[in-house]
Amino acid sequence: MNIYKNLIRPVLFRLPPETAHRMAICALRWGARPWGGVLRSVLTVKDEILKVTVGEGEDRLVFPNPVGLAAGFDKDAVALPALENFGFGFLEAGTLTPTGQPGNPPPRLFRFVKEEALVNRMGFNNAGADKVSERLARSPGKRIVSVPLGFNIGKMKETPLDRAAGDYVRCLEVLYDHADYFVVNVSSPNTPELRRLQEGASLAALLTAVREKADEWAGKRPARTRPRLLVKISPDENMEESVVESVLAARFDGIVATNTTRSRDGLTPPYPEEGGMSGRPLRHLSTDSLRRIHRFSKGRLLLIGSGGVFSAEDAYEKILAGASLVQIYTGWVYSGFTLVNRINRGLSDLLRRDGFSSVMQAVGRGV
Numbered sequence: 001m002n003i004y005k006n007l008i009r010p011v012l013f014r015l016p017p018e019t020a021h022r023m024a025i026c027a028l029r030w031g032a033r034p035w036g037g038v039l040r041s042v043l044t045v046k047d048e049i050l051k052v053t054v055g056e057g058e059d060r061l062v063f064p065n066p067v068g069l070a071a072g073f074d075k076d077a078v079a080l081p082a083l084e085n086f087g088f089g090f091l092e093a094g095t096l097t098p099t100g101q102p103g104n105p106p107p108r109l110f111r112f113v114k115e116e117a118l119v120n121r122m123g124f125n126n127a128g129a130d131k132v133s134e135r136l137a138r139s140p141g142k143r144i145v146s147v148p149l150g151f152n153i154g155k156m157k158e159t160p161l162d163r164a165a166g167d168y169v170r171c172l173e174v175l176y177d178h179a180d181y182f183v184v185n186v187s188s189p190n191t192p193e194l195r196r197l198q199e200g201a202s203l204a205a206l207l208t209a210v211r212e213k214a215d216e217w218a219g220k221r222p223a224r225t226r227p228r229l230l231v232k233i234s235p236d237e238n239m240e241e242s243v244v245e246s247v248l249a250a251r252f253d254g255i256v257a258t259n260t261t262r263s264r265d266g267l268t269p270p271y272p273e274e275g276g277m278s279g280r281p282l283r284h285l286s287t288d289s290l291r292r293i294h295r296f297s298k299g300r301l302l303l304i305g306s307g308g309v310f311s312a313e314d315a316y317e318k319i320l321a322g323a324s325l326v327q328i329y330t331g332w333v334y335s336g337f338t339l340v341n342r343i344n345r346g347l348s349d350l351l352r353r354d355g356f357s358s359v360m361q362a363v364g365r366g367v
């Protein structure tokens with residue numbers, strides 16, 4: 001019997017989605033602690049074939065497995081140590097803006113159970129990068145999780161587009177010491193005009209500003225711990241070629257493909273017009289975008305596939321399309337806390353079945 005689907009989910013799904021999410025974070029923060037070690041030993045899949053190494057020599061970053069938690073689940077980085085126990089190979093906090101903001105008025109999160117989808121228009125509700133970095137600085141020199149940790153960063157709702165770079169740079173500055181990678185989020189559909197930052201010249205200017213600052217601070221940290229820089233894009237605008245050009249020109253390390261979609265294809269009405277859709281109906285759209293990015297970048301970038309991953313087959317599809325790593329959010333909401341374990345076990349079988357000896361060997365092989 002699937003305990004999550006049969007017992008826990010029916011209770012959680014009686015609550016409004018945001019209340020259920022808040023309760024889950026609370027339970028993770030406090031309840032999962034005593035059981036952490038047991039959970040971790042049961043749910044973590046230890047298998048060399050799953051290991052993903054990014055970079056070389058001193059400068060390398062090792063992911064014990066390619067399945068990570070997508071941005072938005074633990075925006076304020078309050079439950080990361082508990083989340084690590086579910087077997088994730090990496091975790092991403094955020095989106096964080098320089099200071100806290102409330103986001104859009106509720107209701108702003110909607111479930112579509114039959115379709116296994118969510119629509120959200122949260123609008124970067126978060127405690128602020130300043131508060132989160134203050135909290136993290138209380139344990140100086142100590143990592144809060146043992147797997148790679150990313151921070152997804154964004155601009156405040158009130159900041160005009162022509163001053164957006166300042167917000168991203170500010171987040172980078174205050175979180176710099178805690179991050180293994182940063183994701184510059186220019187693709188949320190819920191901050192007015194944010195997606196315009198993906199356009200050619202705007203994106204090039206933004207990424208260059210972020211890269212210059214990161215280079216300035218690089219001296220603060222030994223080479224092997226310098227954070228990687230990625231950008232997260234939307235599946236809706238078909239701008240992959242110019243995004244890849246800007247990313248390479250600014251010497252960014254990679255791309256997360258993709259954020260949620262404005263499309264409602266695959267949903268049965270009524271549905272909210274405003275907001276981004278995630279989950280099963282997003283899968284093809286985001287994998288198509290990933291495949292195009294892989295084609296344009298010709299293996300020169302680290303690609304993270306995000307959108308509609310519910311199974312080992314879905315994760316493998318993204319890897320064959322060019323992703324070295326994948327992330328899940330909505331799949332976790334619908335399938336529960338053993339999903340990462342199931343994906344990792346299935347993935348190692350699929351890799352062996354096809355004669356690969358590592359995830360990296362399979363990256364982009366299905367294009």
Ligand SMILES: Cc1cc2nc3c(=O)[nH]c(=O)nc-3n(C[C@H](O)[C@H](O)[C@H](O)COP(=O)(O)O)c2cc1C
Nearest residue numbers: 070071072095120259278279306307308328329330
């Ligand atoms: C409720 C909710 C909030 C999200 N918040 C963020 C966010 O703050 N920043 C971000 O980059 N992506 C955010 N996302 C998008 C996810 O990180 C992910 O890219 C997207 O949901 C597709 O993956 P999935 O189909 O596995 O959910 C959010 C998604 C959901 C469902």
